[in-house]
Structure formats: structure tokens, C-alpha cells
Amino acid sequence: MGIIVQKYGGTSVGTPERMRVVADRIVKAADRGDRVVVVVSAMGDFTDDLIELAAQIDPEPPEREMDMLLATGEQVSIALLAMAIHATGYRAISFTGPQVGIMTDHGHTKAKILEVRADRVRAALEDGQIVIVAGFQGMTPDGQITTLGRGGSDTTAVAIAAGVGADVCEIYTDVDGVYTADPRVVPDARKIDEISYEAMLELAANGAGVLNLRAVEFARNHGVVIHCRSSFTDIPGTIVREAYDSMEQAIISGVTCDSSEAKVTIRDVPDHPGVAAAVFTRMAESNVNVDMIIQNISEAGTTDISFTVPETDLVRARRAADAVVQELGAREWVVDESIAKISLIGAGMKTHPGVAAQMFRALSDAGVNIDLISTSTIRVTCVVSGDDAATAVRALHASFGLSEDEITIESIPGCGEGE
Numbered sequence: 001m002g003i004i005v006q007k008y009g010g011t012s013v014g015t016p017e018r019m020r021v022v023a024d025r026i027v028k029a030a031d032r033g034d035r036v037v038v039v040v041s042a043m044g045d046f047t048d049d050l051i052e053l054a055a056q057i058d059p060e061p062p063e064r065e066m067d068m069l070l071a072t073g074e075q076v077s078i079a080l081l082a083m084a085i086h087a088t089g090y091r092a093i094s095f096t097g098p099q100v101g102i103m104t105d106h107g108h109t110k111a112k113i114l115e116v117r118a119d120r121v122r123a124a125l126e127d128g129q130i131v132i133v134a135g136f137q138g139m140t141p142d143g144q145i146t147t148l149g150r151g152g153s154d155t156t157a158v159a160i161a162a163g164v165g166a167d168v169c170e171i172y173t174d175v176d177g178v179y180t181a182d183p184r185v186v187p188d189a190r191k192i193d194e195i196s197y198e199a200m201l202e203l204a205a206n207g208a209g210v211l212n213l214r215a216v217e218f219a220r221n222h223g224v225v226i227h228c229r230s231s232f233t234d235i236p237g238t239i240v241r242e243a244y245d246s247m248e249q250a251i252i253s254g255v256t257c258d259s260s261e262a263k264v265t266i267r268d269v270p271d272h273p274g275v276a277a278a279v280f281t282r283m284a285e286s287n288v289n290v291d292m293i294i295q296n297i298s299e300a301g302t303t304d305i306s307f308t309v310p311e312t313d314l315v316r317a318r319r320a321a322d323a324v325v326q327e328l329g330a331r332e333w334v335v336d337e338s339i340a341k342i343s344l345i346g347a348g349m350k351t352h353p354g355v356a357a358q359m360f361r362a363l364s365d366a367g368v369n370i371d372l373i374s375t376s377t378i379r380v381t382c383v384v385s386g387d388d389a390a391t392a393v394r395a396l397h398a399s400f401g402l403s404e405d406e407i408t409i410e411s412i413p414g415c416g417e418g419e
Ligand code: ADP
Pocket: 008, 009, 010, 011, 012, 041, 151, 172, 173, 174, 175, 177, 178, 179, 180, 181, 182, 183, 184, 207, 208, 209, 210, 211, 254
């Protein structure tokens, strides 16, 4: 008899009717003889609604109180799901994150799990109960309630799976697996049957929100196999696991879009040594996470410096930009919130020159202007206007033939494949 962890996202438990469907799925797993731990998210848009509610009270609420508020969403779900299972005649017990020993650091609103003290879950399983755990929340060693960052219920599920030694961590969502691009944006995107932790990490880090980045990191570090699948159908989804010798590894794994950043430009900064240091020291002191940076060519002794930051850091970034403009005698700062980071991801880039060139050409053929560019060995990212995001993702998906099994990478004259 094995242990399985099943995680259900917000849409999967969005209504009482959906709760009942999920309860049926859970009891079927229990009927097959598995011991089942279920991790559940807040219903539907509950977390967004709570954030909106807080913003009406205070645009910059204290993070401790934010966690106290957000943790309530998952608490509603666990109780209702336990009731739905009881109604089927099975025994279930719900627990909050703190109750099942999800211990975190003090990073309120984006806390990291330090340890899972899974004894209480194990005891309830041994007692024959179906165990329902609130995702997304934990507790610091001194008893403060924390949350794990948006999408953090996936991380709770993987951490519990590692803690109880589960055979698999099933992440049930509203799509039937991980696709070569968001299927809502690219209708002919292809489902990936099996993907390595490494490739999945890169997809998740760059906007493939179907699996939370920290969850994939945790799974890789603890060897937890993830099965990402639909709560609306029974068809198999995507297995995320350690790469093995004969595992099919795509040259290009997929195209992602991340709209969660904004671009800040400091205009007419005097161009002399130490200026970049001054700008980014201010940002760091204000706890702003800077991602991509570009400095324009200097004209008449001044230059523009642009960089991207998470939208969630914008209030602090604006304040820091005010200080920078004053300190350096720059002209002004401007923020563009409507940007999107489009990334092409694939381990095959290391050995296929010309991928970046083909990406830039496909974007230009689609009439999409590129604002900033950054690369790693297995990723090329372009920042484009938010209005162009869907066009850009579709153009890249088509140009690299990602709907087909065979990936097309045009050869660049003088750059044969694998050279
Ligand atoms: P849940 O509430 O179940 O956690 P999420 O909204 O967090 O669900 O994640 C599922 C969504 O992720 C899908 O509805 C889909 O639009 C989006 N998505 C983005 N990129 C991808 C991708 N590469 N493959 C599949 N889904 C993706």
C-alpha cells in the first residue's frame, strides 16, 4: 500500500459542485488502497479577492498581517473538502499548515519551508483517515503564520510528499499537463509527456505558471516525482522527474511569457563611473529585486538606464528612483507596467547556434519590437510590449515547430547543426 499526495488548485475546488467532484476522485484513490494526503488551494479567486480587500485598507499592508489574512483562504477549502469527503461516507480530517508542522523562515508573504514535521500526517494516515492539508501556509519556529508566495500550494504538496515518503505527488489543475506553451495562448501547443527537473525549472522560472518554481526545486532536491494533470479528466498528464539516459530531451522545451515585471527607466543620468553602482545600490537597499538591465549609448554626457523589477516591488522601486534622480541629478524616471518577458527555453541551444537569430527574426516577421534581451546557455529572453505578448509567443511556437514532435531549427549559413 503506497502513499500518494494529491494537490488541487483553486479552479479545481472553485465551487461546491467542484468540491464534490474532487471528493469523489479522492475517495476513488483511497478505494484503490492508497493512503491519500490532499493539499488544497483557496477556492477560485479567493486569494486575489483577499489581496484586493487589503489594498482597500492599506496599499502597503504589514506583511505579517497580510499572511494572517491570506492564510484564511486555504482554511475555508480544507474544511469544506473534508465535509465533502465525509458526505461520501469516508473519514477525512483537515489540518492547517502549522498544524502539520510546515516550518518556515520569517520571510512573510514569500516564506521558505525549512522543515516538515510530518508525524501528525503519518499518525492520521495510520488511523485510516484521508488527510486534507491547507496549501500555501506555514509557521515560523516562534509561531508566526506565514505564506509561501503565489502558487505556493504546489510547494506545500511536494514538501509533504517528501516528508511522508510518498510514491508520487499529483498536482491536479485546470489543464491536463505541462505544454510547450500556455495552451490558452497557443491552442495547438503540445502536451509534454515527460520532462526533466532541469527543463521544468527553467520553464517555471520564466512564467510557465502551471507548476510553481519552488515546488519544482523542492522536488528536484528531494527526488519527488510530480505528475501534473487535470482534475477535469482522467487522462495522464506530465511526469516531472530526474533525467535518465534514454529520456527524450527536447531541443526546445517551450516558449514562456512572464507579465509580472515592470520596466523602470532613469532618464539622462550623467555618464560617469559609479553611476550604475549608485542606482542599483539604492534599489538593493530598498529591497527591490532587479532582473534585466540595459544602459543606452551615452549622448552629450548623459545616458538612460532601464531595468525590470517585479510589479510587487514597484512601490519601493518608485521611491528608490526618486532618491536616485535627486542624488545623481538625472532628468526623471518613468515606469512601463505593460511589458512581457518572452523566453524560448531548451537544452539544445547549447549545441544549436542560430536559435537566438531565428527567434529575433520570427519576432520581427510578426511585427514585434524587442526592447531588452538576455540569454543563458539554455534560454533566450526578449522583453516586448505587453500588447504584443500573445503574438510573440505564437510566432515563436510556430517558427520552431513546437506543435510537431520534430523541432525545426533553421540552419544559419555557415552554422551547421551541432557545430
Ligand atoms: P492552479 O490554480 O490549479 O494551481 P494555475 O492557474 O496556477 O492553476 O496553473 C494552471 C494554468 O497555467 C493553466 O490554466 C494555464 O493557462 C497556465 N499555463 C501557463 N503556461 C503553461 C504551460 N506551459 N503548460 C500548461 N499550462 C500553462
